[in-house]
Amino acid sequence: MRSILILLGLLACVNLKAQDSTLNLNEQFNQSNILKKHYYGFSLYDIDQQRYVYGYNEDKHFTPASNTKVFTLFTSLKLIGDSIPGLSYVERGDSLIFWGTGDPSFLHPKLDSGKVYNFLKNSDKKLYYSSTSTQEPTYRNGWSIEDYEFYYQPELFPFPIYGNVVQFREVNGKLKLFPSYFERDVKQLSDTTTRYRIHRALENNRYEINELPLPKNYVNEKPFRPSDSLLVLLLQDTLKKEVGLVSKPLPSDFKIINSVEKRAVLREMMLPSDNFLAEQLNMVASFLKYNKFKTEDLRKFMKDTYYSKLSDSIELRDGSGLSSYNKITPRSMVEVLLQINNDIRDETAKLYLFPAGGLEGTLKNVYPTPGGKPFVWAKTGTINSVHCQSGYILTKKGKRYAFSFLNNNYLGSSAPVRKEMVRIVTHIYENY
DSSP states (O other): OHHHHHHHHHHHHHHHHHHHHHHHHHHHHHTOTTGGGSEEEEEEEETTTTEEEEEESTTSOBOOGGGHHHHHHHHHHHHOOSEEEEEEEEEETTEEEEEEOOOTTTTOTTTOOSHHHHHHHHOOSEEEEEOOOBSSOSSOTTOOGGGTTSTTOOOOOSSOOGGGEEEEEEETTEEEEESGGGGGGEEEEOOOOSSOOEEEOSSSOOEEEESSOOOTTOEEEEEOOOOHHHHHHHHHHHHOSOEEEEOOOOOTTOEEEEEEEHHHHHHHHHTTTOHHHHHHHHHHHHHHHHSSBOHHHHHHHHHHHTGGGSSSOOBOSOSSSOOTTOBBOHHHHHHHHHHHHHHOOOHHHHHTTSOBTTTSGGGTTTSOOGGGOOOEEEEEEEETTEEEEEEEEEOTTSOEEEEEEEEESOOSOSHHHHHHHHHHHHHHHHHO
């Protein structure tokens, strides 16, 4: 009887501590003059104890912005192997016919492995690129057309090249374009603006530059409009050999050339929050599942197969978070983070795919690093009036948590909202 009473006493102490932690965290939210001015939701899950410990509006729907990329990460883990398929091809007599797979790494300044380039360059056969149709337009549902010439919204394509952007760079006092092919499309204009500016027309790849002095160390990226005919010209320009254009269905006996490790692309998508890589990874996953670019069907498959099991319904219209039509709940985000945690058992390998607070990516200058070590690894998400963080926390006591902190409909800068998120997540690190 005495042992039972002791056990009941211990359980009561545990419950009191849990209640104290909840009340304490509740105070952190209630005392915030920033958070009370807008719509926010929060969910916190103890990974080791396998239980939710706190929630506020955790079942309400929010626009997640680039937190959407966590779902793209999950899709990639489920459907893409260790390597990204670089291109598909067949050999017919003296010809090599190839198709795009959606791989974003070909001649990408950070990711290209050279495998696909060398395969095409060293082939002794006549090269033919075959065009491929896509289920969705080059811009996904809910994207802002006004952002067409900004680096973060390149157009999507079955066979991307150079990341589908032109880089403008100051080199020894002169403006250089990479790839140089686009130098023929540059036009100098007299401009009344007081800053150096490069502008691309919506309907073509002509770039207009004002005549102001070129700033030192200038670097800028502008998307170009991809097309089958332009791809062939760019391939000929870099391969220094003829490339024909055909339109043939992908045969059943096609072969694959792999390009880069999947985890390298996932990390480059997650840390700087690269929209282009996120969307193209969905195209790669679609190609592997259907041998076609059926990204809308892919999202439906993921919803029916995996997301239908979530506590709350969700709606995704793209893979990057550029669409304001995306809707998730903090609880559904935590549940996907837990599935990722289950899929990647190695803690180091899992956290490698998320920005480390105070050290890397979009969280580099955001969090403190006690003893030089991070305590939060999270994906950020920001568009107009939206700022979110979702990921993992390792507390001072060594406890592991998954969390999602979603903020919508605030006015002005995201800086005050970000500061409040940091304050509360740091409180969890210190006290849980």
